[in-house]
Amino acid sequence: MPLTEPMPAPTYDPETRAALAELLLSLADDEFVIGFWDSEWTGIAPMLEEDVAASSIAQDEIGHARALYELLADLTGDEADRIAFGRAAGDYRHAALLNHARGDWAFTVARRFVYEHADAVRLEALARSSHEPLAGLATKMRREESYHLMHFDLWLRRLAESSGEARSRLEAALARCLPEARSVFTPLAGEARLVEAGILPEPLDALRIRWIERVTPLLSELGLPTPEAQAPEPDGRTRRTDEFRWLHSEFTMVAGSEEGALW
């Protein structure tokens, strides 16, 4: 059953439609891939309580991905399950930040911290989208994402303020995640058109600057490295890793075992 209210799809010219499809696919793939990576903490998180919390947050992200794939499917006349599970690894459009395995707990916390803030900035803008189904979904997603943000701000502080191993692992994780976080704001091919139509209320580059302003105060307060203003690389949403190819083979395994089956 669709998670979003069915709404008459506005008629866009083919270029705008293609650009919107690209935007929806990038949003959905981000949530889908981070949801799958972090679901791997189920059973082995640092403590039982965190196991439940981390798994539940991962599930939330899969739920968001599902709603986004459904919006995309409505737009293109496709099926959400087909889009989610029926593509080759090279056809996914998640940010390069999400190409890596969950790593240790510090890596998960560092990646979540930079990603949650990027996602928050993006959703704030999309809640004002002229594409009403997307504005409605972004508004709804923000209500769940605010808790994710609180949770990983809390964990960042906790690891940063601890002495010894936790702090040094966090620093190493941030050194990997901070430069790659900008890939979330990789310019889209049809972006100018999306901005013109008000579908994307602000260019991704403006959102990236806001993201830097958003994460810098807490990182500075904790004496941690802060992001640099460097622009994202053009292949920020197309380059893939062996780690992702492995994850792709995992999450398509069941769907691939019986092609076309309904779940």
Place this chain on the structure above:
Amino acid sequence: MTHSGNVNAPDEELAMHYAREFYGRRQESNRLWVVPRDAIAELDDPDLLKPPFDRSFKKPGGYIIKHKLEAAKARAVSEESG
């Protein structure tokens, strides 16, 4: 207010997050109160909680008024006719 259960957490902030996950994520709660274990004052003296004398009159079903009502009705009728 119902005691939902307990969580292990290093401080109040995480205890709130975990309480939300354990006792609120299925939309089963309207509000959660989280207190540290050592802030709970316990009363378990059976003499105070289950005193030995009959306390049935403190319960709705413990006070039988059927016979008193019948007597009152009979008195009212006899007073009217008298």
